[in-house]
Amino acid sequence: MLTFSARPSSAVSAVTKRHLQPNQADVRDQLAVRWRQPDWRNTASAPALAMLGTPGEWDPPEGVTPKKETLYLSVGIPDSGTLPRAALNEAMQKVLAENSDASLRYGFGQGYFPLRTALADSYRSLHPCDISEDWYQLTNGSSGAIDLIVRSLIDPGDVILTETPVYMGTLRNFRGVGARIEAVPIDHEGLRIDALQAKLADLAREGAKVKILYTISSFQNPSGATLSLSRRHALLELAAQYGFLILDDEAYADLYYKAAPLPSLISLANGNGVITVGTFSKTVATGLRVGWIIARPEFLALFGRMRFDMGQNQMSLRMMAHFLSSGALQTHLPDMRELYQRKMTILADSLEREAQRHLSIVRPAGGFYLWARINGDLKSRDIWRTAAHEGVAVNPGQGFLPGETTEQEFLRIAFSWTPMDQLAEASRRIGVACARVSRGDIA
Numbered sequence: 001m002l003t004f005s006a007r008p009s010s011a012v013s014a015v016t017k018r019h020l021q022p023n024q025a026d027v028r029d030q031l032a033v034r035w036r037q038p039d040w041r042n043t044a045s046a047p048a049l050a051m052l053g054t055p056g057e058w059d060p061p062e063g064v065t066p067k068k069e070t071l072y073l074s075v076g077i078p079d080s081g082t083l084p085r086a087a088l089n090e091a092m093q094k095v096l097a098e099n100s101d102a103s104l105r106y107g108f109g110q111g112y113f114p115l116r117t118a119l120a121d122s123y124r125s126l127h128p129c130d131i132s133e134d135w136y137q138l139t140n141g142s143s144g145a146i147d148l149i150v151r152s153l154i155d156p157g158d159v160i161l162t163e164t165p166v167y168m169g170t171l172r173n174f175r176g177v178g179a180r181i182e183a184v185p186i187d188h189e190g191l192r193i194d195a196l197q198a199k200l201a202d203l204a205r206e207g208a209k210v211k212i213l214y215t216i217s218s219f220q221n222p223s224g225a226t227l228s229l230s231r232r233h234a235l236l237e238l239a240a241q242y243g244f245l246i247l248d249d250e251a252y253a254d255l256y257y258k259a260a261p262l263p264s265l266i267s268l269a270n271g272n273g274v275i276t277v278g279t280f281s282k283t284v285a286t287g288l289r290v291g292w293i294i295a296r297p298e299f300l301a302l303f304g305r306m307r308f309d310m311g312q313n314q315m316s317l318r319m320m321a322h323f324l325s326s327g328a329l330q331t332h333l334p335d336m337r338e339l340y341q342r343k344m345t346i347l348a349d350s351l352e353r354e355a356q357r358h359l360s361i362v363r364p365a366g367g368f369y370l371w372a373r374i375n376g377d378l379k380s381r382d383i384w385r386t387a388a389h390e391g392v393a394v395n396p397g398q399g400f401l402p403g404e405t406t407e408q409e410f411l412r413i414a415f416s417w418t419p420m421d422q423l424a425e426a427s428r429r430i431g432v433a434c435a436r437v438s439r440g441d442i443a
Helices: 009-019 024-035 046-051 085-096 113-126 141-153 168-176 193-206 229-242 297-305 314-325 328-354 380-390 420-438
Strands: 136-139 159-164 180-187 210-215 245-249 274-279 291-294 359-361 369-374 409-414
Touching (some): 085 314, 085 328, 113 136, 113 291, 113 314, 136 141, 141 168, 141 210, 141 245, 141 274, 141 291, 141 297, 159 168, 159 193, 168 180, 180 193, 193 210, 193 229, 210 229, 291 297, 314 328, 328 359, 328 369, 328 420, 380 409, 380 420
Parallel strands (some): 159 180, 159 210, 245 274
Antiparallel strands (some): 136 291, 274 291, 359 369
């Protein structure tokens, strides 16, 4: 049996010294000079160099110390108190009780077959189409799915069209492969088709070919908007005309409050020209890191050649297969839809009471977010900083824009993770922050 014990630092130093060659101290000094402060211009990749030194999307404002304990309306993750721990534990116990070591080995290929089958069966029950388990590639969350897709399809300088505003994490995926990101505005019905047509025409005149259009078609992050049925059809027509692929992020599609979901883009296209990604991160728990790609098998064969991670987490995949087969997800989802609608309503009512002069809100029909338009000439970063001083964390709107600026300012306010009894107080603090900024009292 291997045993480990802590060695005193002086002993380590003595052992190290005994093994040093005569000139090794000089070599160490040379390495320290070269690498303690590396010149990244000669070392980092171009995409990494472009992102080096940029602020993190979830970093708090520098130089601001909250004057009271912070309430977080800046993270879009499931409610902590409702995580289905018992059902997940039961599912994991079934995995560990299996008379096989398969769950503890590498897992190659498209992923655990029973989970892919369960996902495909569930999807077809909502969206009739030809999709089967052979159309599924399991991944490390939907962010891992998007990363695999763009690494497989995008060369530096290739054009990706994306909604604006759009989830800031996905913008990092696109920037990480050196894509040229072109933005198309949205409104309450999702992607504006007129603006998309104009953008496509401009790029065609320029000779630039669009490879991918990225959309979060249901309960978009951050705006909460859902792409209307008529616009879904129009988007597919433009994709057929111009030859670009649609990458549809369905992370929030199951989190509708009342109305049943619209037909998905991939089902309307019967799987042709649309790649869909999904995840359990928003419906069950972020730490599972279980996501998927839905695409024609020919695409999955390509993506498979670009996977270098030695397989997925077999424990999680098998646990989620048991979780689904037990019916636990079908029991869990209705409760989550009701909970998030209640949270959204409490937050929206409170903000309209506390900050109506400064913020305008459109209530979403699902998802985790309020996208609050800032009235007047107040700046989102000023409110963000001052709100942090008041003890409430929100997201400034600029982080969700693919590089361009707009005259209108916004805040993203997330309500899913925040305890219900904190929402009214968080709204009050946002109102105080807005009032402070309007007086010029900016943190």
